Amino acid sequence: MESFYGFLEEFELRDSEEYFIRFDISPSKQLNVILENQRNLIVENDIEAVSSFLLELKLNKSKLKEFSTLSERTVREGQWYRIYLEEEGEVSAIQYQSLDNNEGIQKFISKIEFIDGRTSLGKKISSVISLDKIKDSSxxxxxxxxxxxxxxxxxxxxxxxxxxxxxxxxxxxxxxxxxxxxxxxxxxxxxxxxxxxxxxxxxxxxxxxxxxxxxxxxxxxxxxxxxxxxxxxxxxxxxxxxxxxxxxxxxxxxxxxxxxxxxxxxxxxxxxxxxxxxxxxxxxxxxxxxxxxxxxxxxxxxxxxxxxxxxxxxxxxxxxxxxxxxxxxxxxxxxxxxxxxxxxxxxxxxxxxxxxxxxxxxxxxxxxxxxxxxxxxxxxxxxxGPKFKTKIPTQPCRNRSCTLQIKQN
Ligand SMILES: [Zn+2]
Ligand SMILES: [Zn+2]
Known part of the structure; x- marks a missing residue:
């Protein structure tokens, strides 16, 4: 069994019964080191040592309740979870090793634990993995x-x-x-x-x-x-x-x-x-x-x-x-x-x-x-744009090599 921390990035009710959920996940072992050190991850390069993957799953409404700590109340975008993956099981998910890879690996989720933002772990993770260290621009x-x-x-x-x-x-x-x-x-x-x-x-x-x-x-x-x-x-x-x-x-x-x-x-x-x-x-x-x-x-x-x-x-x-x-x-x-x-x-x-x-x-x-x-x-x-009927311009890049040629207006 592998353990991950997951940030819930996208959550959508596909039809009245089925949810689509996407997590941004990282191995717990790697992230624990980062959480211990608590350095400024924007300037230090510690985060480069942490792998991150996409994990996508479809989940029936009734199944949601089977996962011990998940309910409609605790499934929320921007929240952190602990996710346990196995090679076999009932609830399948697809893990993508990188963002340009459309060949995912099938995994099975044995458990998803909601990390309450009020706990010390919840507070720590959402402050370490954040934009908090960067000031607003003027x-x-x-x-x-x-x-x-x-x-x-x-x-x-x-x-x-x-x-x-x-x-x-x-x-x-x-x-x-x-x-x-x-x-x-x-x-x-x-x-x-x-x-x-x-x-x-x-x-x-x-x-x-x-x-x-x-x-x-x-x-x-x-x-x-x-x-x-x-x-x-x-x-x-x-x-x-x-x-x-x-x-x-x-x-x-x-x-x-x-x-x-x-x-x-x-x-x-x-x-x-x-x-x-x-x-x-x-x-x-x-x-x-x-x-x-x-x-x-x-x-x-x-x-x-x-x-x-x-x-x-x-x-x-x-x-x-x-x-x-x-x-x-x-x-x-x-x-x-x-x-x-x-x-x-x-x-x-x-x-x-x-x-x-x-x-x-x-x-x-x-x-x-x-x-x-x-x-x-x-x-x-x-x-x-204002001139609906104007001719579509050619070669947006003035003949440099981009692929943004307009096709329709
Ligand atoms: Zn969006
Ligand atoms: Zn979008």
């Missing part, structure tokens, strides 16, 4: 990064399978700013088998909507992305997230969105601090504004956040919308952002993904709210 430093980019002409949504990756671009489709840098992972990594080669011609900063890996995994494949500035939300994180944060911090490229600011306006739009509790709901949303004649083409990029947890958008009307959470359903989220008359909605997901995104429920809700011009990333990279 509003000024973030505004400077954002106002450094040229005025954009269009928005792009890239086909990265079951994940999210968007950019605001110049008229040729060259990214000036990325919003998320993700792609399909784990059981959905096959939806992102052709990894993109990204464009950094204009030194675009990367905004991270939230810390779920399907929103940053491309940083694992394209190392150049580590040399640009990242603006990230302060959230609970696991070992693999900490490793990314450390790489960025050591390069001087990690900027933490200041928690006390509800929004950060800049020349091409506004960052908004989401107000929910879960990882999906407590990150950053982006409103992009592209000047067009005497008006603006306004697009909402919510990441995976429920619309009701994004302040300011209630009374706004949008031309463009990236459907939240890949079109995943949020049963209690009834209010859809208001659409302007000529509009575009984009669904970013991977074909036949394990979550059944986009859900019919979500598509219907958006349609009923008059979001009726739909584009799906499964058909290729997308652009949207």
């Amino acid at each position: 509003e000024k430093s973030i505004t400077e990064i954002l106002n450094n980019i040229k005025l954009p002409s269009l928005i792009t949504v890239y086909n990265v399978g079951q994940g999210g990756c968007n950019a605001i671009c110049d008229s040729l489709g060259v990214p000036l700013l990325y919003f998320d840098f993700g792609g399909g992972i784990g059981q959905n990594s096959y939806t992102y088998s052709n990894k993109h080669k990204f464009c950094f011609t204009e030194s675009p900063p990367i905004i991270l909507s939230h810390w779920d890996k399907d929103h940053w995994v491309s940083a694992e494949f394209d190392n150049i992305s580590l040399d640009t500035n990242w603006i990230v939300p302060r959230q609970k994180i696991g070992v693999s997230h900490l490793k990314l944060a450390r790489k960025l911090f050591m390069r001087g490229n990690l900027y933490i969105y200041p928690s006390h600011l509800t929004s950060i306006p800049f020349n091409a739009g506004m960052l908004i601090k989401n107000i929910g509790k879960s990882i999906n709901d407590s990150g950053i949303s982006l409103i992009s504004r592209i000047k067009f004649k005497n008006d603006y083409f306004t697009t909402l990029l919510p990441g995976d956040c429920k619309y009701k947890n994004i302040p300011y958008i209630n009374k706004m009307k949008f031309n463009g919308l990236i459907a939240t959470h890949h079109g995943g359903h949020y049963t209690r989220d009834v209010k859809i952002p208001l659409a302007r008359r000529s509009n575009r909605i984009v669904y970013s997901y991977g074909l036949n993904n394990t979550f059944n995104h986009p859900r019919n429920h979500s598509i219907r809700k958006h349609l009923n709210a008059y979001w009726n011009n739909r584009l799906d990333t499964t058909n290729g990279n997308i652009m949207l």
Whole structure:
């Protein structure tokens, strides 16, 4: 039997009976050493000695109760657990050795123990594996990064399978700013088998909507992305997230969105601090504004956040919308952002993904709210902007070798 510490990264009710759960796990032995030493893991390199894996499982509602300390109350994103894996058993899970590997190993879970955050172990683990040692960035430093980019002409949504990756671009489709840098992972990594080669011609900063890996995994494949500035939300994180944060911090490229600011306006739009509790709901949303004649083409990029947890958008009307959470359903989220008359909605997901995104429920809700011009990333990279009918620009990288050619508008 092997013992691991697991950070619960994603938890979704697939249908009324079955849960999908993804953990970021590390061997207990390795992590115990780190917890003992209690050094600053952002500057010291101790964390590099700790392996981290993905562990994904589907679990029936009734089975949840069989695990001694798990209940609907204790299964929560951002929590830590102790997980025991065996070679045989009843409850199967798939372990992925690395983020670019879609050949998982089947394991069996014999027990999952909830680590109460109020216990000394709970406190220790969530403070050692965290962003606590890094200060919030100043509003000024973030505004400077954002106002450094040229005025954009269009928005792009890239086909990265079951994940999210968007950019605001110049008229040729060259990214000036990325919003998320993700792609399909784990059981959905096959939806992102052709990894993109990204464009950094204009030194675009990367905004991270939230810390779920399907929103940053491309940083694992394209190392150049580590040399640009990242603006990230302060959230609970696991070992693999900490490793990314450390790489960025050591390069001087990690900027933490200041928690006390509800929004950060800049020349091409506004960052908004989401107000929910879960990882999906407590990150950053982006409103992009592209000047067009005497008006603006306004697009909402919510990441995976429920619309009701994004302040300011209630009374706004949008031309463009990236459907939240890949079109995943949020049963209690009834209010859809208001659409302007000529509009575009984009669904970013991977074909036949394990979550059944986009859900019919979500598509219907958006349609009923008059979001009726739909584009799906499964058909290729997308652009949207004020001139719907304009020709799609060629070679975003001005003939340098990226794979971001736009396919549809
Ligand atoms: Zn996502
Ligand atoms: Zn998410």
